[in-house]
Amino acid sequence: MHHFIPIGIGAGLVSALLTATVIQGSAIALLLYLLAPIPILVAALGWDHRAGLVGAVVGGLALAVALEPVSGLGFALASGLPAWWLAYLALLGRPAPDGTTEWYPLGRLLAWIASVAALTFVAAAAVPDFDYALYQERVREATAALFAAEPSLSGAEGVDPDALATTIAELAPVFAAQGFTVILVLYVWLGAKIVQISGRLARPWPDIPSTLMPREAVFAFLGAVLVANLVGGFVGVFAAALTGAFVMAFALQGLAAIHDVSRGRPGRGFLLFGTYLLILFSQGLILIAMLLFGIADSAFRLRRRWFSGGPPTIVRKPPKE
Incomplete structure (x- = not known):
């Protein structure tokens, strides 16, 4: 065996x-x-x-x-x-001509995490009946039940709860996939950390702050936004979920960039503390800024243009047998 x-x-x-x-x-x-x-x-x-x-x-x-x-x-x-x-x-790794190993880039892994998060939501939504109308009704009923339990969530007086429930139900894939993306990132990090502590992790621990998704991730994000607004059914649900997943992935990349560009600079600890404080208390506004920077960084390689050097390529010798 x-x-x-x-x-x-x-x-x-x-x-x-x-x-x-x-x-x-x-x-x-x-x-x-x-x-x-x-x-x-x-x-x-x-x-x-x-x-x-x-x-x-x-x-x-x-x-x-x-x-x-x-x-x-x-x-x-x-x-x-x-x-x-x-x-x-x-x-995944491939041998380089000099005998070292080039490991799968973290940026591409993050893009895959976003894609898997979207697929995970669709799988959870479609199983067991693969009936889109039934899925819509379930999500809408769950949203309406939430408003019934917490009337304050329905907003201002005069707002139609049914219409609001329908709107939020349409946005459910976006928000759910954002959460799934964070959870999957934590899963991969925690699993890798456990294996690293045990000494069995074949891949050297990567430089997480240098994470940079490829330009294809930007195209995938824009395509998902377009399809989500044009196509219905589970294809549209997947596109909406992919939109939300990439929103979170680009925001996380923007957060990683703050860690990256602040290395070796005075006041780095205060800057990072302030950033996380804003994440907690800015009601998501700082995440929008990190999202926009993350998208621009992947599209135009801003860190390479604005800061000395660029995201290092983590290449190490393969572990000995």
Whole structure:
């Protein structure tokens, strides 16, 4: 038996168990549920990406048998397979002529995280019935129920709650994918950090502040905005989710740029503290500024134009066997 198979089986069963705890409905159960992809990420990053694939399949099968087939399918599409794919990309490397290894760029990995976040939302929305009309009704009813529970959320007097619920339901993919993007970034970082501490991470720890998505990410973002406004059905839902995911990805890149360009400069600690303080209390305004800078940075390479040097390419010798 290949060494990665038992590791993958164990990771898949642990992930399935963490996922199944959500049926208890407690706060601790919800926390454990949110940690479900971590074992698959750790297995894939620490042993072999195939261990993560085995874990995704085993976890899905375990939940399908223990709960219901829809639960297994939902786990595989929204949790297991995304974790495996991102770990696979993180460990991609190619030999350079000088004998070093060029690892998959963090910027491209961030773009993939945004794409996977959008796909994850669509998978969660479409399973089990793949009925767009039913999906619309579910989201709209959930939004209307929220307003019924908290009337203050419906805004000023005279606003039609039904119309407002419909509008917010249309924006649900945008906001949900933004959250999924942050969560996936945290998953990958935490999984890689755990494996690095154990000494099994094949890839040297990358320079996170230098993260820079390629120009293609800008085109993908603009295309998603266009499709979201022109196409309906689940294609439009995916485009809206991709729009929200890239909004958050570019904002995170803008935040990374602040860390990058402030290195070695006086008052860096105060600047970073002030930035995070603004994120907490500016009601998202600072995120808009970081979003715009992130887009411009990918499109025009602003850091290379305005600041000395540019995002370093992390190239290291491959680990010894």
